[in-house]
Amino acid sequence: xxGYLGIxxxxxxxNIVFLSERGExxxxxxxRTRGQPIRALQEGLGELRRRLPAEVSxxxxxxxxxxxxxxxxxxxxxxxxxxxxxxxxxASTLVPGVQTVIEIGGQDSKxxxxxxxxxxxxxxxxxxxAGTGSFLDQQAARLGIPIEDFGRLALQSxxxxxxxxxxxxxxxxxxxxxxxxxYSLADILAGLCEALVRNYLNNVxxxxxxxxxxxFQGGVAANAGMKRAFEKAxxxxxxxPPYYHVMGAVGAALLAREKMAARxxxxxxxxxxxxxxxxxxxxxxxxxxxxxxxxxxREGGEVLARWGDRCGRWSSSLGLQNVx
Amino acid sequence: MKVTxxxxxxxxxxxxxxxxxxxxxxxxxxxxxxxxxTLGSRYAPEFACLPLKLNLGNFIEARELGAxxxxxxxxxxxxxFGYYAQVEHAxxxxxxxxxxxxxxxxxQRHAGELLAKIKYITGHRSWLEVAxxxxxxxxxxxxLDELERRAHYLRPREVRRGSTDRAFGEALKIVAAVRHPRxxxxxxxxxxxxxxxxxxxxYRPVLRVGIVGEIFTLLEPFANYDLERKLGHMGVxxxxxxxxxxxxxxHLLFGLAGGRRTRKAACRAAAPYLNHFVGxxxxxxxxxxxxxxxxxxxxxxQLMPFTCMPEIVAASILPKLKAELGIPVLTIxxxxxxxxxxxxxxxxxxxxxxxxxxxVEG
Numbered sequence: 001x002x003g004y005l006g007i008x009x010x011x012x013x014x015n016i017v018f019l020s021e022r023g024e025x026x027x028x029x030x031x032r033t034r035g036q037p038i039r040a041l042q043e044g045l046g047e048l049r050r051r052l053p054a055e056v057s058x059x060x061x062x063x064x065x066x067x068x069x070x071x072x073x074x075x076x077x078x079x080x081x082x083x084x085x086x087x088x089x090x091a092s093t094l095v096p097g098v099q100t101v102i103e104i105g106g107q108d109s110k111x112x113x114x115x116x117x118x119x120x121x122x123x124x125x126x127x128x129x130a131g132t133g134s135f136l137d138q139q140a141a142r143l144g145i146p147i148e149d150f151g152r153l154a155l156q157s158x159x160x161x162x163x164x165x166x167x168x169x170x171x172x173x174x175x176x177x178x179x180x181x182x183y184s185l186a187d188i189l190a191g192l193c194e195a196l197v198r199n200y201l202n203n204v205x206x207x208x209x210x211x212x213x214x215x216f217q218g219g220v221a222a223n224a225g226m227k228r229a230f231e232k233a234x235x236x237x238x239x240x241p242p243y244y245h246v247m248g249a250v251g252a253a254l255l256a257r258e259k260m261a262a263r264x265x266x267x268x269x270x271x272x273x274x275x276x277x278x279x280x281x282x283x284x285x286x287x288x289x290x291x292x293x294x295x296x297x298r299e300g301g302e303v304l305a306r307w308g309d310r311c312g313r314w315s316s317s318l319g320l321q322n323v324x
Numbered sequence: 325m326k327v328t329x330x331x332x333x334x335x336x337x338x339x340x341x342x343x344x345x346x347x348x349x350x351x352x353x354x355x356x357x358x359x360x361x362t363l364g365s366r367y368a369p370e371f372a373c374l375p376l377k378l379n380l381g382n383f384i385e386a387r388e389l390g391a392x393x394x395x396x397x398x399x400x401x402x403x404x405f406g407y408y409a410q411v412e413h414a415x416x417x418x419x420x421x422x423x424x425x426x427x428x429x430x431x432q433r434h435a436g437e438l439l440a441k442i443k444y445i446t447g448h449r450s451w452l453e454v455a456x457x458x459x460x461x462x463x464x465x466x467x468l469d470e471l472e473r474r475a476h477y478l479r480p481r482e483v484r485r486g487s488t489d490r491a492f493g494e495a496l497k498i499v500a501a502v503r504h505p506r507x508x509x510x511x512x513x514x515x516x517x518x519x520x521x522x523x524x525x526x527y528r529p530v531l532r533v534g535i536v537g538e539i540f541t542l543l544e545p546f547a548n549y550d551l552e553r554k555l556g557h558m559g560v561x562x563x564x565x566x567x568x569x570x571x572x573x574x575h576l577l578f579g580l581a582g583g584r585r586t587r588k589a590a591c592r593a594a595a596p597y598l599n600h601f602v603g604x605x606x607x608x609x610x611x612x613x614x615x616x617x618x619x620x621x622x623x624x625x626q627l628m629p630f631t632c633m634p635e636i637v638a639a640s641i642l643p644k645l646k647a648e649l650g651i652p653v654l655t656i657x658x659x660x661x662x663x664x665x666x667x668x669x670x671x672x673x674x675x676x677x678x679x680x681x682x683x684v685e686g
Binding site: 043058063066082083084085108119120121122173207288289290292310312 | 354357359360371427486489550591640643654665666668669670673674676677680681683
């Protein structure tokens with residue numbers, strides 16, 4: 001079996017997919033990053049290895065997500081791409097003709113506008129995380145309901161309560177207030193979904209032309225309440241594609257396939273990296289008052305890369321690519 | 325009297341040259357760093373914009389080096405900057421940093437007001453000498469802008485990564501070290517030679533992006549996270565809508581020095597979208613974006629500090645321009661809470677977007 005690896009190391013989850021040569025998703029692993037991207041990546045790769053047949057051959061590796069450079073260094077990726085491009089590629093491959101991609105992950109949310117299969121515009125949330133997965137997670141925990149049940153419960157609502165959604169902290173106090181008033185849990189959850197959608201459309205979607213077909217992906221797309229709230233606000237159908245939760249990884253794998261079409265040998269270090277000992281550690285540079293926090297990644301005793309310095313004193317001293 | 329002034333890109337080279345030529349003792353604030361920002365944002369009002377915070381940090385750091393007089397620009401346009409000199413001075417006073425404040429601004433009643441301020445700084449020097457000093461500073465600004473334009477061209481095409489930055493750093497040192505106008509020609513030749521030694525690949529395909537927006541965030545690399553260098557290393561040749569020498573020519577020399585571009589031209593180009601002054605550089609931002617579209621640039625990036633009113637006005641008009649002229653525009657807002665990782669992701673995505681469009685059209 002031959003195919004491509006796509007790796008998406010995000011703030012909340014680490015997702016890895018194995019894509020066949022024809023571009024079909026064979027296996028997908030989704031696990032929590034828990035602040036330890038290297039360990040999550042190694043565990044995920046190990047899990048994928050167990051699920052795949054023994055004679056598997058990796059033709060190329062793509063890495064994306066906020067931990068893309070780290071993941072790329074650890075595994076030996078052939079392509080390292082930002083999340084916008086990866087998500088756009090995956091959406092337009094799985095849902096041909098898509099014009100709008102709504103992606104809501106753990107700590108950020110994106111809007112991608114495609115026209116004719118090409119990214120025409122995009123936006124990401126800036127200073128506020130009120131509309132993202134972490135907030136939903138936290139509220140589900142506070143209300144004592146498993147996050148998996150959130151959407152199903154929200155769908156039972158017939159009269160969603162209006163909740164102040166501009167700020168996560170105020171949204172929470174407003175929800176508590178509505179609970180004390182005696183509104184039903186379902187109406188509050190549905191109200192929260194609507195508030196988050198309002199917040200998303202006002203902040204991320206401002207000034208953008210949202211045209212169908214609209215695809216909704218990222219971990220939060222699992223929440224049927226959010227899907228319904230988007231459909232209600234936009235007045236159009238919202239498609240949640242299969243593999244919605246690992247679309248970044250699918251995109252990275254597709255990009256790897258495109259890059260390796262010329263049949264070059266992959267830089268993939270092999271599944272052995274799950275056993276290797278990687279250490280990432282930071283130190284503060286004393287070279288000037290910028291006091292950059294430089295990060296150093298080591299494998300065994302060898303320094304693989306350094307980054308985080310503004311002036312390039314550390315990152316360029318290795319003769320390696322500055323990973324920004 | 326030891327005179328200091330705020331940083332804004334390479335402004336210090338010109339201002340220090342002017343003042344030193346007139347025999348004024350100058351304290352150039354230490355280069356703007358994270359410490360500057362930390363000091364500035366500790367004492368500045370939370371909702372003031374980034375320039376105020378960095379100015380304040382510069383002044384505190386310059387005081388530590390013995391500066392006792394602040395030379396600052398003012399004005400009374402609809403942008404808050406016109407009042408920053410006084411606000412910053414008041415904050416410094418509260419903190420116990422004693423400073424004399426001299427604000428250069430268009431006079432309210434008669435020209436004598438401004439002349440008296442210049443005399444205060446320059447003492448007994450003749451007006452002819454003052455004019456020569458200003459011309460000297462302007463020459464330095466113009467030379468640095470030429471060198472920087474060259475760097476913008478070279479960076480995406482350099483054969484060895486980082487060689488442009490190293491060459492520009494050297495050239496900058498040479499220009500900064502010139503003490504007398506008669507040595508300028510020689511310095512210019514040397515600086516240009518250093519830049520010409522950077523090996524580059526003239527046939528490498530590059531993207532061209534115009535950068536527009538608020539002057540401080542455009543000119544100060546610390547404020548914009550070295551945006552131009554980052555884009556250069558991503559294979560983008562940048563141009564900036566404002567260069568210091570153009571600004572000096574427009575605002576201090578009444579356009580006498582001639583030049584490629586003027587404020588007037590930008591405002592004419594803005595007219596179909598924004599036919600009115602909205603403070604700061606809002607009108608120039610819209611106009612420059614239109615000009616870049618007309619010149620066939622692949623994209624435009626708008627830069628502004630968080631809460632910048634004129635640029636917010638411009639940002640709300642740009643989507644219309646974008647739709648009519650078909651040029652992609654990315655707006656980037658900076659403040660002390662900005663994350664570099666988020667900026668890099670946006671820039672990479674924007675560059676991919678431009679490549680994607682080019683692939684379809686080409």
